[in-house]
Amino acid sequence: MTTAVRVRGGGTWLPFARRRAVRFLTSLWVLVTAAFLMIHLIPGDPVRESLGLSAPPEVVAARRAALGLEDPLPVQYWHYLTGLFRGELGTSLISGTPVADLIGDRLPATAQLAVLAFLVVVVVAVPVGVLMAVLTKGGRRRGAELAFTSTSVVLAAIPEFLLAVGLVGLFAVQLGAFPVAGNDAAGSWVLPVLALAIGPAAVLGRIVRVELLAVLGNDFVRTARAKRLPARLVYLRHALPNAVTATLTLGGMLLGALVAGTVLVENVFAWPGLGSTIVGSIQQKDYPAVQGIVLVYGAGVLLVNLVVDVVLALLDPRSTIREA
Amino acid sequence: MGRRGVLRAAAGPAPVATPRDRTGVVRTVLRSPVGATSAVLLCLLVALAVFAPLLWGDRAAAIDTDALQQGPSPAHLLGTDQLGRDIFFRVLVATRLTIGLALLATVIGVAAGLVLGSAPSVLPRWAGRVVTSAVNIAVAFPGLLLALFFAVIFGTGTIGAVLAIAFAITPSFARLTQTLTASVAGRDFIAAARVCGVGRFRLLTRHVLPNIAEPLVINSTLAAGSALTAFAGLSFLGIGVQAPSYDWGRLLGEGLNRIYLSPAPALGPAVAVVVAGLAFNLFGEAAASAAGRRPQPVRRTPPAPESIVDDSGGGLLTVRNLRVTFPGGISPVRGVSFTVHEGEMIGVVGESGSGKSLTALAVSRLVEHPGEVTADRLEFDGRPLAATPDRELGTKLAMVFQDPMTSFNPTRRIGRQLAEVSEVHQGMSRRDALAKAVDRLRAVRIPEPERRAGQYPHEFSGGMRQRAMIAMGLMGEPRLVIADEPTTALDVTVQREVLRLLARIRAERTAGVLLISHDITVVAQTCDRVLVMYAGRIVEELPTAELFTAARHPYTTALLAAVPDLDTDRDAPLAVIPGRPPEPGEIGPGCPFAPRCPLAGDRCRTEEPELTAMADGHRVACWRSESELTLAATGGPR
Numbered sequence: 032m033t034t035a036v037r038v039r040g041g042g043t044w045l046p047f048a049r050r051r052a053v054r055f056l057t058s059l060w061v062l063v064t065a066a067f068l069m070i071h072l073i074p075g076d077p078v079r080e081s082l083g084l085s086a087p088p089e090v091v092a093a094r095r096a097a098l099g100l101e102d103p104l105p106v107q108y109w110h111y112l113t114g115l116f117r118g119e120l121g122t123s124l125i126s127g128t129p130v131a132d133l134i135g136d137r138l139p140a141t142a143q144l145a146v147l148a149f150l151v152v153v154v155v156a157v158p159v160g161v162l163m164a165v166l167t168k169g170g171r172r173r174g175a176e177l178a179f180t181s182t183s184v185v186l187a188a189i190p191e192f193l194l195a196v197g198l199v200g201l202f203a204v205q206l207g208a209f210p211v212a213g214n215d216a217a218g219s220w221v222l223p224v225l226a227l228a229i230g231p232a233a234v235l236g237r238i239v240r241v242e243l244l245a246v247l248g249n250d251f252v253r254t255a256r257a258k259r260l261p262a263r264l265v266y267l268r269h270a271l272p273n274a275v276t277a278t279l280t281l282g283g284m285l286l287g288a289l290v291a292g293t294v295l296v297e298n299v300f301a302w303p304g305l306g307s308t309i310v311g312s313i314q315q316k317d318y319p320a321v322q323g324i325v326l327v328y329g330a331g332v333l334l335v336n337l338v339v340d341v342v343l344a345l346l347d348p349r350s351t352i353r354e355a
Numbered sequence: 356m357g358r359r360g361v362l363r364a365a366a367g368p369a370p371v372a373t374p375r376d377r378t379g380v381v382r383t384v385l386r387s388p389v390g391a392t393s394a395v396l397l398c399l400l401v402a403l404a405v406f407a408p409l410l411w412g413d414r415a416a417a418i419d420t421d422a423l424q425q426g427p428s429p430a431h432l433l434g435t436d437q438l439g440r441d442i443f444f445r446v447l448v449a450t451r452l453t454i455g456l457a458l459l460a461t462v463i464g465v466a467a468g469l470v471l472g473s474a475p476s477v478l479p480r481w482a483g484r485v486v487t488s489a490v491n492i493a494v495a496f497p498g499l500l501l502a503l504f505f506a507v508i509f510g511t512g513t514i515g516a517v518l519a520i521a522f523a524i525t526p527s528f529a530r531l532t533q534t535l536t537a538s539v540a541g542r543d544f545i546a547a548a549r550v551c552g553v554g555r556f557r558l559l560t561r562h563v564l565p566n567i568a569e570p571l572v573i574n575s576t577l578a579a580g581s582a583l584t585a586f587a588g589l590s591f592l593g594i595g596v597q598a599p600s601y602d603w604g605r606l607l608g609e610g611l612n613r614i615y616l617s618p619a620p621a622l623g624p625a626v627a628v629v630v631a632g633l634a635f636n637l638f639g640e641a642a643a644s645a646a647g648r649r650p651q652p653v654r655r656t657p658p659a660p661e662s663i664v665d666d667s668g669g670g671l672l673t674v675r676n677l678r679v680t681f682p683g684g685i686s687p688v689r690g691v692s693f694t695v696h697e698g699e700m701i702g703v704v705g706e707s708g709s710g711k712s713l714t715a716l717a718v719s720r721l722v723e724h725p726g727e728v729t730a731d732r733l734e735f736d737g738r739p740l741a742a743t744p745d746r747e748l749g750t751k752l753a754m755v756f757q758d759p760m761t762s763f764n765p766t767r768r769i770g771r772q773l774a775e776v777s778e779v780h781q782g783m784s785r786r787d788a789l790a791k792a793v794d795r796l797r798a799v800r801i802p803e804p805e806r807r808a809g810q811y812p813h814e815f816s817g818g819m820r821q822r823a824m825i826a827m828g829l830m831g832e833p834r835l836v837i838a839d840e841p842t843t844a845l846d847v848t849v850q851r852e853v854l855r856l857l858a859r860i861r862a863e864r865t866a867g868v869l870l871i872s873h874d875i876t877v878v879a880q881t882c883d884r885v886l887v888m889y890a891g892r893i894v895e896e897l898p899t900a901e902l903f904t905a906a907r908h909p910y911t912t913a914l915l916a917a918v919p920d921l922d923t924d925r926d927a928p929l930a931v932i933p934g935r936p937p938e939p940g941e942i943g944p945g946c947p948f949a950p951r952c953p954l955a956g957d958r959c960r961t962e963e964p965e966l967t968a969m970a971d972g973h974r975v976a977c978w979r980s981e982s983e984l985t986l987a988a989t990g991g992p993r
Contacts, residue, residue: 058492065504072508169724188636190584192591193625196611200618211615250761256721257756258776258827259749268775272766291497295588299611310592313507321507328500336495346766 160239283339464524472532580635702878753828770808
């Protein structure tokens with residue numbers, strides 16, 4: 032017989048918060064270090080690469096000194112870390128403006144796009160997944176199940192940038208319903224958001240259905256039915272909250288992938304965000320800019336994971352005692 | 356790329372198949388429509404990759420200054436590019452480079468993942484932990500982000516992109532290898548090899564890797580699909596394949612620039628990428644589901660239904676010829692009849708699989724699709740069960756389930772789970788219902804009920820949870836309590852508390868109790884009458900008082916003989932019933948107990964006996980004459 036060892040769950044929150052904070056900070060440190068080392072891992076001289084073969088050696092040397100590349104590596108690392116704490120991300124090799132300003136300029140467009148797309152994903156996928164689970168429970172309606180599963184598999188397998196191209200071809204070029212590029216008009220949001228949201232929505236809808244079906248097989252659902260609760264309460268009050276853990280865990284991974292997917296979609300739609308900036312910077316070998324943007328994207332993903340875990344802990348008290 | 360990983364994580368690693376199964380897996384894949392289609396597509400792609408550059412290489416490179424940037428036409432199916440080259444043939448010819456680079460990246464990525472993933476089991480402990488945490492951190496980042504990161508380091512261009520995508524695949528593959536290795540490491544044959552002194556490296560290469568090869572191969576197929584689309588993405592962004600080389604991604608990027616003039620040059624390569632990606636992914640999915648599926652045993656249909664001699668009935672719960680049938684004609688409950696009167700405690704005993712629990716679910720209207728319940732009569736409190744409104748069942752019929760650990764909703768507080776019965780069925784306010792829940796918890800002797808009501812199930816002990824479950828049944832005015840193995844998951848002292856609680860409810864409220872248990876002593880101590888079930892039927896029904904003296908059915912006597920008591924010779928082996936009960940699908944003609952029965956004769960093997968009244972309140976289903984049975988009961992192996 033197990034005795035009740037935990038009272039009020041308060042005892043599990045602190046270790047959970049500590050463990051999760053350590054993981055976040057470690058990952059962040061690895062990310063920062065990787066971003067720092069990125070410039071040094073590039074074969075050859077990044078400044079020479081960036082300025083081109085025709086640049087006079089004095090200019091290259093001067094630029095190297097300005098970037099601090101002549102200092103010993105630990106010193107450079109120290110400067111990089113302290114700079115980060117002051118909000119400095121270096122200076123663009125191409126435009127000469129601070130990278131932090133560049134990011135501040137471009138980040139909002141990307142963040143808005145990602146958040147809006149994720150909201151669409153959740154608002155579509157959760158009700159559809161629940162509905163499909165209820166309809167196909169216990170092997171009923173095989174046809175509907177097959178149609179849903181195959182549609183979602185195909186939609187999920189199409190990468191977002193190809194979906195974006197297809198959407199542009201159909202809705203912007205053929206039908207002229209939405210703008211092809213930019214983010215000036217309200218209508219210009221529709222296609223990028225759809226391109227980002229359709230795939231993850233298909234995956235999440237499938238996951239919600241599968242998870243809910245698994246939960247419906249649990250003993251406590253039978254208990255809820257034995258209490259003769261209305262079907263609405265059995266599904267929404269008893270089953271759905273128990274499918275949240277897995278849904279949210281995988282939803283967090285989807286959101287992370289969605290954040291990265293903005294890079295491609297922004298390039299299809301010429302969206303003035305970080306994604307189109309990073310690709311331009313990579314092509315122009317503007318390494319400080321690439322370094323800064325990679326750092327922002329990576330930190331964004333880590334932050335998403337952290338938020339998901341905290342929300343999970345609030346919704347499902349058991350997740351605080353599960354080992355990482 | 357991240358998305359596929361999510362799906363795979365949801366499905367978990369594919370199960371490990373034994374070598375004998377592997378040819379079967381391939382055959383199953385090719386036989387499924389999805390598997391066959393994707394296999395044909397993959398073959399076509401390989402054929403294109405090999406032959407397209409030989410056949411159409413010249414036409415794809417032919418510059419036609421008279422036809423620059425044309426739209427689709429019969430001469431140029433997808434139009435022409437800025438040098439007047441035919442885009443359709445360029446797409447066909449680009450198959451080789453696209454598929455080749457994707458496979459190359461996959462091979463490198465999988466190899467690196469295998470090395471990283473199996474390193475922890477060969478390296479010293481601390482180094483293994485470093486590798487594991489590094490992989491765990493890298494896995495958190497989406498593949499595309501990793502690919503961009505590595506593309507910067509390795510430089511833009513074909514080789515840089517191959518390495519970038521390879522290293523973007525690596526972390527998830529390393530993680531998969533680790534998970535699979537850990538799952539195999541616990542197996543007996545690994546332990547045996549370790550005991551025999553097999554070295555760690557040899558253990559890995561000879562024993563672990565071969566046993567996880569199948570899921571690794573399946574996931575490599577899926578990874579190849581992801582690599583293909585990711586590569587197209589990099590080339591499309593201009594950081595993959597560089598001119599004058601071209602793959603689908605590059606053609607797509609060129610096409611997109613003039614999508615306003617004509618969508619075909621962009622859509623052509625886009626469709627090619629989607630089809631090829633789908634071919635890899637669907638083949639992988641089909642293989643994964645084929646590996647996970649095991650052949651189902653063929654089930655035989657049971658004999659035709661049989662009528663049961665009807666007695667008067669008219670109790671609290673009246674059940675006549677109850678059957679529960681599943682698709683395929685399998686009937687785990689085959690014609691069960693009994694009556695529970697007010698204030699009566701009836702025990703149902705039998706081995707696992709005898710149909711006890713399903714009977715309990717059927718008489719409480721909880722059997723779900725695709726199970727089907729039929730009965731000549733199924734009445735609760737004087738009304739057909741099917742016509743009883745939920746409100747009445749929710750308050751008059753209380754259920755107690757076997758496993759108190761899993762029978763409460765883990766995400767809701769205990770008090771709320773009790774209270775909702777009164778909220779839904781008795782129209783109480785939240786506050787009143789919660790007050791009643793606290794009161795009921797007190798009634799089942801839960802200490803500090805106010806505090807306990809605010810706790811989650813995982814903060815309760817097993818015994819307390821079972822008492823809380825009974826308290827939940829007491830939220831209404833229960834006329835009948837159906838308790839399905841309520842004490843099985845509890846230790847002996849807690850068992851007794853729960854049984855006492857049930858007895859108290861029976862005495863105080865004159866409620867009927869149907870107690871299901873595989874433990875005949877529990878039933879003997881608490882119940883008025885006993886129903887013995889075997890293979891979906893009642894084989895004997897008798898008053899508890901007569902259980903040890905007048906039990907007739909050989910199965911009942913065998914159950915009793917299997918119970919050790921103070922007189923049991925401790926040195927003799929524990930008595931068991933040889934054999935096992937038949938599966939619901941395997942029941943043929945004749946008495947289902949005959950194969951295990953020491954008294955079985957010819958008739959027992961050909962004809963199933965009916966439940967026949969012997970004396971007042973004693974029914975038995977057995978062909979053997981009364982004298983033989985009595986002899987067996989008294990001179991049996993006790």
